[in-house]
Structure formats: C-alpha cells, structure tokens
Amino acid sequence: MAACRVARFTQLNAAWQGDAFLRNNASRRPSVGFQAHYSAAHADAESLRERTRLAPNRYVAPTDKRRDSVRLEVRMRMQAVEGR
Numbered sequence: 001m002a003a004c005r006v007a008r009f010t011q012l013n014a015a016w017q018g019d020a021f022l023r024n025n026a027s028r029r030p031s032v033g034f035q036a037h038y039s040a041a042h043a044d045a046e047s048l049r050e051r052t053r054l055a056p057n058r059y060v061a062p063t064d065k066r067r068d069s070v071r072l073e074v075r076m077r078m079q080a081v082e083g084r
Helices: 002-018 034-041 043-051 068-082
Strands: none
Touching: 034 043
16 A cells, blocks of 8 residues: 555656646745735835825815805895896
8 A cells, every 4th residue: 555655646746846837836935924925015005105295185065165145146136036
C-alpha cells in the first residue's frame, strides 16, 4: 500500500511541476497578511483624504428659504385678476 502512495505522489508531483497553473509560486511571492496588504493598497487614499480640506457647506435647503416676496407677488397678481 505504501508503494502505491509513493507512486501516486510521484505521478501527481510530476503533473504539478509540468502545469504552470498548478505549480506553487509561493516561494516567489512574499507572504503578506491582509492588514498589511489592505493598508498598503489604501495608503494613497488615506494621504489624499488627509490633504484635502473640505469647504464649508453653503447649501440651503429649499424648505429653509423663505419666499415671502414670491408669495406676495402671486397673491397680488391673483387679486388683480379677480378684481377685473
């Protein structure tokens, strides 16, 4: 039984070494943890975020804008039309 396992290992090892997809390339790539990889990939975004100064928000919501002059003008026009 042991001879069969050894023969099978030899056969599979030859197949793995012959196929580029199955070949283990871990020896050429350094082992990097997720945290180190993530921080290196997003380091530029963090530095850009730190350098960017946000302008104050000057947007005023339409519900905050009083349009009394427009309302008055519409009322005056409606009264003028009804008064004819």
